[in-house]
Amino acid sequence: MGFYDRDYYREWRPSSHWLGGNQVVPWLAMVHVGVYVLQLVTAGRAWHGTFTDMLMLDVQRVKEGEVWRIVTALFIHDLHNWLNVVWNVLILWFFGRQMEEIYGGRKFLLLYLTAGVLGNLAWVVVKWLWLLAPARVYFGAAPAITFVLTLCTLHYPRQTVLLFFVLPVPLWLITLLYVGKDAVLLLQQLGGLGRPSAVLVHLTGAAFALAYYFAPGWHWRFGDWKWFRKAPVRAATSYRSQWDEHLEAQADAILDKLNREGKDALTPQEWDILHRASEAYRRRR
Structure with missing residues (x-):
């Protein structure tokens, strides 16, 4: 996953x-x-x-x-x-x-x-x-x-x-x-x-x-405050091609640790990796 x-x-x-x-x-x-x-x-x-x-x-x-x-x-x-x-x-x-x-x-x-x-x-x-x-x-x-x-x-x-x-x-x-x-x-x-x-x-x-x-589709989009914004023009380059697979693997490992041990177990470096992964994910949407 x-x-x-x-x-x-x-x-x-x-x-x-x-x-x-x-x-x-x-x-x-x-x-x-x-x-x-x-x-x-x-x-x-x-x-x-x-x-x-x-x-x-x-x-x-x-x-x-x-x-x-x-x-x-x-x-x-x-x-x-x-x-x-x-x-x-x-x-x-x-x-x-x-x-x-x-x-x-x-x-x-x-x-x-x-x-x-x-x-x-x-x-x-x-x-x-x-x-x-x-x-x-x-x-x-x-x-x-x-x-x-x-x-x-x-x-x-x-x-x-x-x-x-x-x-x-x-x-x-x-x-x-x-x-x-x-x-x-x-x-x-x-x-x-x-x-x-x-x-x-x-x-x-x-x-x-x-x-x-x-509900399919709007589960995560509900509350993003984007309903009345004009949709931006997307670049021809696919966001998926910009996704750093190594960063995703790191984020997966940290999320597993978070699920097992709780958020207090994460280091500042691990929080930073999660933040960078979330930024990359948001750019892909």
Whole structure:
């Protein structure tokens, strides 16, 4: 398997830019926690308070033009369920960092936000058309978090997770139970049973992860920010003829070491080789 065919290929050189290094997940975690603290500080005696009310997803207000709620609802949580914030941040921290390692900060952020927006749009459509009877308003990071968990499971299904920090369980089983529960609840709602909930939002995140992982062609191009750029004129000389086979062999060996021993085992020289290989690969695309 060549360097550029590997599932875990990414931009290798460390970067001080928060979108270039592995810094997006910590920032997202801080944003989620920080916004929750602001919700607590600004909460009134009646329900959630003005700050939360301004950001939550309310279909009627979206109809009136407040479309930003489709995005902002992703970053607020139910004040009466602090465990939901803890759960979401833990999933983001442990599994989101692995996905950022694979896709890079910029692409991971775009995927995370896209999953959240798609989930919220699904809720808006369902509520608007009265296809189901979901809750009156919605907020939370569930679609994006479910996307992260599902995508990580697709990459590393046999990864062992300590459930409740004690019980070792394969990741695929945790995700199956997590997503399966929502699927059962959705079926109950379709049958007129169960209380109104937003499980469709969660399942939209899982569906997006499946579509992204298995979609041919745009798997790696999604998030490259090149959709609206004019395609450059390619030189007649094939990029493949410029590919240094020795460099590729070196990169393959280093990636094997990375897979076995982790990124901390690599030397600065090995990181430099990976960077040069990634630059050569990018020129070939």
